[in-house]
Amino acid sequence: MMSFDNRLLYIVFIFVILGHSYAAQAKESESLSYQDVANGIQQTFESRLFELPPRIQGHYGIRLYRMTGDEKYLPSALYDYYVVADRMHAIVDGIDNKSFIKERSEYLTGAMSKGKRGKARRKALKAFPEFIFYADELLRHAARLNAFGVELPGKIKRTIAQYDYLPAITDKTMIQAWAAQIANYVYWLHQLGIADHRVAYKEAFLAAYPDKEDDKLSRWHFRNKVYGLTHFIFAASGFYQHNVSSNEFGWILDYFDQNKRRILNDATDDIVAEVGISFLLMDKKSHPLVELTKQRLVRAYNVEAGMIPSVSGKLILSSGEHRNVLTYMLMTWPEQLTPGPFFNELESMNKYVPVQLLDNKQKINKAKNIENKETYQQSANKIRAEYDSNFLKLKTSAQNHYAARMYRLTGDTHYASQAVNEVYQISERLDDYANSLDSATWRVEQARAMIDRLPTTKRGKRRKNALANTGDKRFALYLVYQLAKLNEYGLEHPAHQQFIRYLKQADLHDLLMSPQFIKAYAAQVANYVYWLKTMDVVDWTGELKMAFESAYPDAYDQKLTKSEFNNKVYGLTHIILADSNYYQNLVSATEHQWILDYFERHEDRIVNKTKADIQAEVGLSFLLTEQGQHKTLKAMKVSIQNAIHPTKDRVLSSKGNDDLSKGEHRNVLAYALLNWPDKLFKGPILNEHPELKRRLPSHYQ
Structure with a gap:
């Protein structure tokens, strides 16, 4: 038996050996670059990828695909697709069966871990026993499939929508047990177009974890809070498919910065990586905390194992994938994220996608050519959410256009307040x-400056030519536009009668009705003619048909270039849109039948050769004339639905540009087409809203 002295010497010896080992490890880690760590993790996991369970392998493959766009990761992602679809298939027949839901909820609750987190969650679920089925199983699987571009059966979406998530996701006990997961559920509901609880959850989260009480939080709860905050950002990004707005989530980054010391000392490696990535998702690559998170993870990296071990030092591939893939992402963050994968759009993979899903009837086809009202409404709600949440980022003209149309489509008074801002803009100009209207020289100078500002594009040159030698007429037309905008809001400028007298003698008829001008300004001609009528200046609406047919005779349609055909169709839609005073009134189908007939005859060419804006307006022309079941309207809806980008939740330009302001016109039109209301709202007539009236310039009071 070893003596006490010998045992003491042995223990000292072991500590010396371990000390040398840890010192060597630390020294080796210090010499590693970020790329070294990333390469080591990638080599470790990809050399043994087949050993990972399906869910873990899919998690890795999806994230590496979004980081790199490399199609070699698609098979692993497809593995996840198969597993999730299979699990959904296994429960779909019971989702409207109360006994099944109860039994499934009990099973899922019982299967939770027996540790501290599992106990906290089981306790929280006592008040919401079925939440785990609806949120963590049904909603989670549905959102995963949707993220692959799969169109879900109506039965699944209806079942998800029937459950009231709000009480559970705003409950303090639930948040303190499920902070990150609830953020996921909230954004998945929004992603699917089912409910928007984002504001409610943010408020509930801040109430559950007020910053002023941080010093009272245990390490476990502090981790839960930070983990929850990162998932606000991750879930909003579609899990690393696109960046998010610092205007919307900057408050979270501020919190991380203010609490960086505690995060770096107390958070797990997973959470530290997520904090760093949160900054990257808002393009804050140079923030000092990004560097600090990287340094912390380099120190945690085990060179021999090629991975970061668990808090307890375990080197298990499957349980360590999460923190290691996050570390890889942090160290190698790309310039451009890759959305998806959308397997039906990838030629290399779509042949491997299951041909049936869930109910053996629903084809996995992202762009089904059938009318689906529920899908249209969901897409419209996503567009609205995207633009509502980014409204302040829009250029002023886009804000004005969007708010006016959304008010007329929804009647929501919060959109009306933007009209007050626009009135100030117009009134200052008027x-x-x-003050200068009586000067012919001044008017001509104004017109010339407006013409000079036209772009040097092909269309811009055509418009300059059409306006050559027209004196002050370009100014007169712009004045019509400004007065018409005030008229739409039920207002007249104090100098209104002075402006009207000028317009009555401005001699605009020949210009507006000339083929050359219509070929340059087809849609605008319709606008000016109807605005002049609305303001009782002059009525030339009866001459529009003849003027358009003179400029664009149907017999010459086959000779029209794509640009010319777009201009013609765009002009025809605006005759109907302008007659409705831009979605304020329905109009006569009989009066405009010649236009509707033209659209029907050229339906295929419109779908294949015109821009999304124009297709939406063609569809809206049928809705404004109460032709809600017309086959051409249905064709336009299908085309617009198919044009919506699966992750950006809006219609991009024909060249793929996703600029919000430049895309506002086509997207508010897409919203209107896909979610046409039962009633249109006039105005907003600002004098009918006392609160808004008080905010108007004094001469409108």
């Missing part, structure tokens, strides 16, 4: 015009 005040200047009133």
Whole structure:
């Protein structure tokens, strides 16, 4: 038996050996670059990828695909697709069966871990026993399939929508047990177009974890809070498919920065990596905390194992995948994220996609050519959410256009407040015009400056030519537009009668009805003619048909270039849109039948050769004339639905540009087409809203 002295010497010896080992490890880690760590993790996991369970392998493959766009990761992602679809298939027949839901909820609750987190969650679920089925199983699987571009059966979406998630996701006990997961559920509901609880959850989260009480939080709860905050950002990004707005989530980054010392000392490696990635998702690559998170993870990296071990030092591939793939992402963050994968759009993979899903009837086809009202409404709600949440980022003109149309489509008074801002913009301009209107020289100078500002594109040159030698007429037309905008809001400028007298003698008829001008400004001609009528200046609406047919005779349609055909169709839609005073009134189908007939005859060419804006307006022309079941309307809806980008939740330009302001016109039109209301709202007539009236310039009071 070893003596006490010998045992003491042995223990000292072991500590010396371990000390040398840890010192060597630390020294080796310090010499590693970020790329070294990333390469080591990638080599470790990809050399043994087949050993990972399906869910873990899919998690890795999906994230590496989004980081790199490399199709070699698609098989692993497809593995996840198969597993999730299979699990959904296994439960779909019971989702409307109360006994099944109860039994399944009990099973899922019982299967939770027996540790501290599992106990906290089981306790929280006592008040919401079925939440785990609806949120963590049904909603989670549905959102995963949707993220692959799969169109879900109506039965699944209806079942998800029937459950009231709000009480559970705003419950303090639930948040303190499920902070990150609830963020996921909230954004998945929004992703699917079912419910928007984002504001409610943010408020509930801040109430559950108020910053002023951080010093009272245990390490476990502090981790849960930070983990939950990262998932606000991750879930909003579609899990690394696109960046998110610092205007919307900057408050979270501020919190991380203010609490960086505690995060770096107390958070797990997973959470530290997620904090760093949160900054990257808002393009804050140079923030000092990004560097600090990287340094912390380099120190945690085990060179011999090629991975970061668990808090307890375990080197298990499957349980360590999460923190290691996050570390890889942090160290190698790309310039451009890759959305998807959308397997039906990938030629290399779509032949491997299951041909049936869930109910053996629903084909996995992202762009089904059938009318689906529920899908249209869901897409419209996503567009609205995207633009509502980014409204302040839009250029002023786009804000004005969007708010006016959304008010007329929804009647929501919060959109009306933007009209007050627009009135100030217009009134200031008209005040200047009133002071100088009597000067013919001034009017011509104004017109010339407007013409000079036209772009040097092919269309811009055509418009300059059409306006050559027209004196002050370009100014007169712009004045019509400004007065018409005030008229739409039920207002008249103090100098209104002075402006009207000028317009009555401005001699605009020949210009507006000329083939050359219509070929340059087809849609605008319709606008000007109807605005002049609305303001009782002059009525030339009866001459529009003949003027358009003179400029664009149907017999010459086959000779029209793509640009010319777009201009013609765009002009025809605006005759109907302008007659409705831009979605304020329905109009006569009889009066505009010649236009509707033209659209029907050229339906295929419109779908294949015109821009999304124009297709939406063609569809809206049928809705404004109460032709809601017309086959051409249905064709336009299908085309617009198919044009919506699966992750950006809006219609991009024909060249793939996703600029919000430049895309506002086509997207608000897409919203209107896909979610046409039962009633249109006039205005907003600002004098009918006392609160808004008080905010108007004094001469409208």
